[in-house]
Amino acid sequence: MEHSVTVREITKQIIKRFTFIEILQGMALTLRKMFSRAVTIQYPKERRHIAPGFRGQHALAKNQAGRAKCVGCGLCAAICPSQCIHITRAKGQVDKYEVDILRCIYCGFCVEACPYGAVVLTENYEYSDYKKENIYMKKDKLLSNWDKYMPGKKGEEYFDKFWRPLSEDFGTPPGQSVFKGKKE
């Protein structure tokens, strides 16, 4: 009995060796894939869908009256691990608010630190330029980013979802996501 098993095994091995069966199987798989839909996209003609809350270039939020919400308390500058936010104040206003984008690591801590909900990260990730000055974000650029990337309701939704922690994070809000069973 044992003997016949080994003989069978050896024959199997020999057949495998001479028929290239495993290589043919692999090639059959790749051939099949030729007729399925491509998973790659042709950037920049096609673009990925960017999820809301994407951590890209900054924007300074505006209130209903269209003025900057930022009061210049400096908490965002204090928490920033790469220390790339610079703020000065004059005459009861924020005079300068600059983000050295090239040093920013997009951790999103500035958003979390701001008690006023005044700074957000937008979905803009395409801002390469030939000049450094164009990438150094000044206050007016940051404010125009708000109009550009967070128009209308989008800004409010951003704060609802990504300005954390809210008190619901310390409790059990209704409608929390749980497993709802397999969908048939």
Add this chain to the structure above:
Amino acid sequence: MIQKEAEKIFETRELNVNMGPQHPATHGVLRLVLDIDGETIVKVTPYVGYLHRGIEKLGESLSYFQALPLTDRMDYVSAMSNNIGYVVAVEKLFGIEAPERAKFIRTIVGEMSRISNHLLWLATHALDIGAMTVFLYCFREREWLLDLFEMICGARLTVTYPRVGGVRNDVPQEFLESLWKFTDEFPSRILEYETLIDQNRIWLQRTVDIGVISAEEAINMGMTGPTLRGSGVPYDIRKHMPYDAYDKVDFDVPIGTKGDTYDRYRCRMLELRQSNNIIRQLIEKLPPGPVMVDDPKFTLPPKDKMMPITHPTKEIAYFILEKACKGCGMCMRACPAKAITGEKKAAHKINQALCVNCANCLVTCKFKSVTVVSGGKGLSDEKLAELAVAPDQLPEDIKQAQQLLVKQFEFIKKGPKAPEGDLYVATEVPKGELGFYFVSDGSGKPFRMRLRAPSFIHAGCLPRLCVGHLVADVIAAIGTIDIVLGECDR
């Protein structure tokens, strides 16, 4: 005589070859100096440090909260696992425990990170050895996982998602559904990779009996993770010292027998299936509940509770109560807008025209003499003096908002304080054992932060794995220990 002369002329020497630091197969900037005799390796000397950024030193100048993004940049292939390792260690140091739901979420994303790491490992390992197609197939699934990361935290690679005491935000329902679908499909995708290489004769020739290391030797060299388990040692921190929710799930620790490159490959393939299983169990069991620990000392305060002061429609004005002010000058120094003036020991005054409403004076004053006036912006000093009430007599919600604001400022400027002492906490990241060692002097920053990076130790094992094999096998050896130089050089 002639022979001796000939030996002098045709003396044989080992050839000294530099491989890297710019070499596509070294997975970063690893430099190996190979001494070769013909095609056979005689000696290998790895040089590391080309990607050194001083993360350990940087950690000493940042608070425990701020240092989290540094860990993303160590093993950028599985940043989530590094984050989790860090927060688990800091939580132990603080003596707090994350809520159940946060632990479950962290374990789910940690296993997702393990899958995406192993996929990238398989992709590049196979590509190095010569199997192009696997590379593209693996990236197809990895993309799915990265999209899921983006959905929960807005970043694909450097996620910074877990927080000390929980996670940044709860996961949405679509996340769970999409991930469930992924776990449904993933086993069939693993079969696809295996169809391509598992029995492929070229793959077998390049991996079987290459880079063999015995269990004893592997332990002696400090190997961990799948690299160690390939040699048959069932050591897995998730199993032996469970953290987060690993004690709530059922899983096996796959091990190899021979300790060669093929066994380590098999181990990781089986781990992919185990991780997939773990994720499924956790999604099914995910309990409702908070995602942040309710311990105000160690977490940022809830933002909505600060709204009575911080909301723009409140038009807050800050005012110093003349009677209560002791004239200590603290607020003057704290005011970034230089709006406060006053003599020492005399009541100070806020120049409303200069004040930017930043609340710094409010959180600095120890004598409860700074108060807020709702709707007071733009009023004259006399009018404000009329409206202002002592902080104790303010409405309840404003009082609470004020306290939380103070907390927010303190948390950010000083960081949560750790108790004195030192501790070492290890977690199982996809590459092996990632350990954090903290020495704390009781301040908000670590006195010393030391990292045990698995890649660094594995890079040190390279000479042992390569010597005696051919030059082409060095590539297989680098692939099989799964190193990332960002973590190795720190």
